[in-house]
Amino acid sequence: LAKTTQPISMDSYEGQEVNITCSHNNIATNDYITWYQQFPSQGPRFIIQGYKTKVTNEVASLFIPADRKSSTLSLPRVSLSDTAVYYCLVGPSSGSARQLTFGSGTQLTVLP
Amino acid sequence: ETGVTQTPRHLVMGMTNKKSLKCEQHLGHNAMYWYKQSAKKPLELMFVYSLEERVENNSVPSRFSPECPNSSHLFLHLHTLQPEDSALYLCASSQDWGGGGTGNTIYFGEGSWLTVV
Numbered sequence: 001l002a003k004t005t006q007p008i009s010m011d012s013y014e015g016q017e018v019n020i021t022c023s024h025n026n027i028a029t030n031d032y033i034t035w036y037q038q039f040p041s042q043g044p045r046f047i048i049q050g051y052k053t054k055v056t057n058e059v060a061s062l063f064i065p066a067d068r069k070s071s072t073l074s075l076p077r078v079s080l081s082d083t084a085v086y087y088c089l090v091g092p093s094s095g096s097a098r099q100l101t102f103g104s105g106t107q108l109t110v111l112p
Numbered sequence: 113e114t115g116v117t118q119t120p121r122h123l124v125m126g127m128t129n130k131k132s133l134k135c136e137q138h139l140g141h142n143a144m145y146w147y148k149q150s151a152k153k154p155l156e157l158m159f160v161y162s163l164e165e166r167v168e169n170n171s172v173p174s175r176f177s178p179e180c181p182n183s184s185h186l187f188l189h190l191h192t193l194q195p196e197d198s199a200l201y202l203c204a205s206s207q208d209w210g211g212g213g214t215g216n217t218i219y220f221g222e223g224s225w226l227t228v229v
Contacts, residue, residue, distance in 0.1 A: 034217070
């Protein structure tokens with residue numbers, strides 16, 4: 001199983017770029033990497049997903065090196081409202097509970 | 113609005129009561145899930161349904177009984193719960209069971225806060 005490891009917490013200031021790295025040394029060939037954001041008392045929300053290289057959408061970028069043993073979620077110019085828990089999940093596209101299993105995530109706190 | 117609706121949002125029940133949580137998804141997905149999230153703990157996957165059939169049951173006590181009458185609706189029937197069952201219960205869905213992969217993102221509802229007294 002591709003177990004993931006993330007920092008427990010990170011602090012940042014408004015307007016800074018934040019990079020959260022997830023290690024997944026045992027990632028399988030058919031595994032995707034997905035990041036979710038969760039605010040208190042709400043369900044997680046999909047942020048971005050990738051398989052290799054770089055993916056960018058309107059809220060974040062995902063960098064995946066060639067060996068795919070880690071990935072980095074990049075949040076540009078964070079604001080106070082980006083304070084949340086961020087989860088990295090790794091698993092195949094379907095038919096497995098691995099992409100359904102959330103770890104402890106990274107608590108990002110954005111300071112004024 | 114994620115397309116996954118849960119009711120009720122808040123529920124207080126006694127240990128001898130029987131109640132149910134309801135989830136409905138308007139996304140045309142084939143898979144639905146129940147998660148439990150206790151205070152300051154990671155989400156715990158409880159049940160997985162794919163095309164109305166239970167695919168996964170992660171050692172959940174029998175006092176939690178899921179029901180999936182069709183691919184759009186999912187229920188969690190609760191009976192003789194314990195105070196430690198107080199938590200946020202989240203329903204989610206995805207196109208195919210397992211999540212992940214392009215076009216198979218998991219969408220969560222807002223959750224149902226359950227307090228057992």
